[in-house]
C-alpha cells in the first residue's frame with residue numbers, strides 16, 4: 001500500500017471523528033466515540049495494522065502521522081468533555097443560585113475579654129505618662145520576695161501559696177511586683193511604668209484561678225508623695241468605673257510599701273446600700289498600693305533620702321468581672337468556650 005494513501009485515510013478518519021463529535025451531547029457518547037477511534041480495536045488501530053507492510057523508509061513518516069492523529073482525537077475529545085462539564089455547571093448555577101440570599105460573613109477573631117480590659121487599663125496609665133515594662137513569669141525568689149522586703153517567715157512564701165519550681169530559688173511569680181525590682185535595677189530615674197502580665201498561685205475556686213492577670217504600677221522620682229498616689233489612682237478608678245463613682249483609700253499592709261493602702265469603689269450595683277456583690281459592705285476592693293518602702297529602694301541602690309515613689313497592683317480578672325456584670329466565675333475567662341468569648345466581639 002502507498003504510504004500517502006494511508007496518510008490520506010488517516011486524515012479522512014480524523015476529519016470524520018471531528019464532524020461526528022460536534023453532534024454528541026453526553027459524556028458517555030463522547031467517551032464511546034473516542035474509544036471507537038482510539039481503543040485497541042478502534043478504527044485507527046485497524047489502519048495502523050497496515051504499517052508493518054510498508055517499506056522501512058516510509059514508516060517513520062506514517063508513524064508520526066498516526067501519533068499526531070491520536071493526539072488530535074484525544075485533545076478534541078478532552079475539549080468536548082470540558083465544554084460539556086462547564087455547560088452543566090452553568091445550568092446548575094442558573095437553577096440553584098439565589099442572588100437575593102444574604103452573603104456569608106467570614107468569621108473573624110476578636111480580642112479575649114481579659115485582653116480588652118487589660119489593654120484598657122494600660123491605656124489609662126499610658127495616657128498619664130506611664131511606660132509599659134514587662135518581666136518573666138518564671139521568677140527568682142530574690143525578685144519575687146527577697147528584694148520586695150518579704151520577711152523569711154512571711155506566709156506568702158509558703159508552699160501553700162506559691163508554685164515553686166525549685167524551692168527557695170525559682171518559682172512562678174505570685175504577683176507582678178518583681179517587675180518593680182527589675183525596672184529599678186535596669187532603668188534610669190525617674191521611673192514611671194505599668195507592668196501587665198500573668199501571675200500564678202495555688203488557688204482554685206469560683207473566684208480564684210491558679211493563673212490570673214495583674215497590672216503593677218511604679219513611679220519613682222524626687223518629691224513623690226501620697227497625694228500623687230491618690231491623685232493618679234483616683235483618676236484611674238474614675239476612668240474605668242465612671243466619673244460618678246465614689247472612691248476611698250483604706251490603710252492596709254504590704255511588705256514592700258509603707259504606708260500601704262487599699263483602694264475601694266462604692267458598689268456599682270447597690271451604690272453603697274449593701275448587696276451580694278459587695279458582701280453587704282457597700283464597697284468593692286479594687287487594688288493595693290502604697291509608698292515604696294525605703295528598704296526596697298535601698299535594696300536596688302536608690303537612695304531613699306533623695307528619691308521616693310509609689311506603687312500599686314490590681315487584678316485584671318476582678319475588674320473584668322465587675323465590668324461585665326453577670327460573670328459569676330473567673331473560670332469562664334480560661335475555659336475558652338467560643339459561646340462565652342463570642343459575647344465580647346466588638
Ligand code: DAH
Nearest residue numbers: 175177288289290311312313
Ligand atoms: N502585689 C500585691 C498582690 O499581689 C498587690 C500590690 C499591692 C502591689 C500593693 C503593689 C502595691 O505594688 O503597692 O496582692
